[in-house]
Amino acid sequence: MALDTANKTQIIKQYQRTEGDTGSSEVQIALLSTRIAALTEHLKTFKKDHSSRLGLLKLVGQRRRLMRYLKRTNRESYNKLVADLGIRDNI
Structure with missing residues (x-):
């Protein structure tokens, strides 16, 4: 479930640290959170889509690692x- 370009650009502009920043932890976490939300909605409809479920678990793990790093550094x-994304703080 790829994000469309307009939505992705909007998320990047909202969370970037400086102009042209597309790789900071904040931007990556926000993009992953959007993809996770979309996959979660997809899996509510298609309960037997196990390959998408595996992809969702990988995305959640990647976001968790990025959040752990961001919590440690900043x-x-x-x-x-x-607070912005409404993610639980259980790391």
């Missing part, structure tokens, strides 16, 4: 991102 930015 606590203030982490707290803002968790």
